[in-house]
Amino acid sequence: MRIRDATYNDLPRVLAIERLSFAQPWSLASFRRELSLSFSRLMLAVTDTDGSTIAGYLCRWLVAGESHILNLATHPDFRCQGVGTALMTEAVAEARARQVSLMILEVRRSNFEARRLYRRFGFEERRLRRNYYGPGEDALVMELVTS
Numbered sequence: 001m002r003i004r005d006a007t008y009n010d011l012p013r014v015l016a017i018e019r020l021s022f023a024q025p026w027s028l029a030s031f032r033r034e035l036s037l038s039f040s041r042l043m044l045a046v047t048d049t050d051g052s053t054i055a056g057y058l059c060r061w062l063v064a065g066e067s068h069i070l071n072l073a074t075h076p077d078f079r080c081q082g083v084g085t086a087l088m089t090e091a092v093a094e095a096r097a098r099q100v101s102l103m104i105l106e107v108r109r110s111n112f113e114a115r116r117l118y119r120r121f122g123f124e125e126r127r128l129r130r131n132y133y134g135p136g137e138d139a140l141v142m143e144l145v146t147s
């Protein structure tokens with residue numbers, strides 16, 4: 001498995017994973033917009049030599065000296081095989097390389113798999129945003145100080 005940046009051609013396959021992963025998925029237009037933003041990076045975990053099999057993706061913004069993780073998903077067929085870990089490893093390594101001292105993300109309070117993954121990287125649960133994802137769906141704000 002290796003990590004590479006997404007191109008417009010990858011977006012249909014990214015969107016398919018998104019729809020399998022979230023009840024309220026991002027649209028194709030949202031992903032297209034990310035590719036047009038200079039401070040956004042959509043990185044893919046790919047499994048074959050030509051890079052066409054997409055196992056998962058992570059989207060982050062680098063703004064105001066902080067790395068914001070906006071989206072992370074692994075195709076259901078590839079879960080629990082280290083794909084999310086590989087994407088997070090790259091995002092944390094990039095933040096350190098660019099001397100970005102704070103990483104931040106929001107996660108559903110009910111998403112125990114994702115919370116465990118982030119905690120393994122040292123992210124700490126800092127704040128609760130009540131009903132952030134809708135009635136009864138709170139968000140936890142998690143942060144990692146990288147330096």
Ligand SMILES: CC(C)(COP(=O)(O)OP(=O)(O)OC[C@H]1O[C@@H](n2cnc3c(N)ncnc32)[C@H](O)[C@@H]1OP(=O)(O)O)[C@@H](O)C(=O)NCCC(=O)NCCS
Nearest residue numbers: 021072073074079080081082083084085107113114116117
């Ligand atoms: C959360 C999510 C991204 C995790 O992705 P993943 O690729 O399954 O993550 P990993 O495989 O790296 O880690 C998951 C578990 O598999 C384990 N694992 C990793 N490699 C493994 C391997 N080769 N064999 C067996 N288990 C393995 C990890 O130890 C981890 O277990 P733990 O959580 O008990 O510590 C994925 O479940 C997902 O896409 N969920 C839906 C979308 C979502 O909720 N995204 C997050 C929004 S904030």
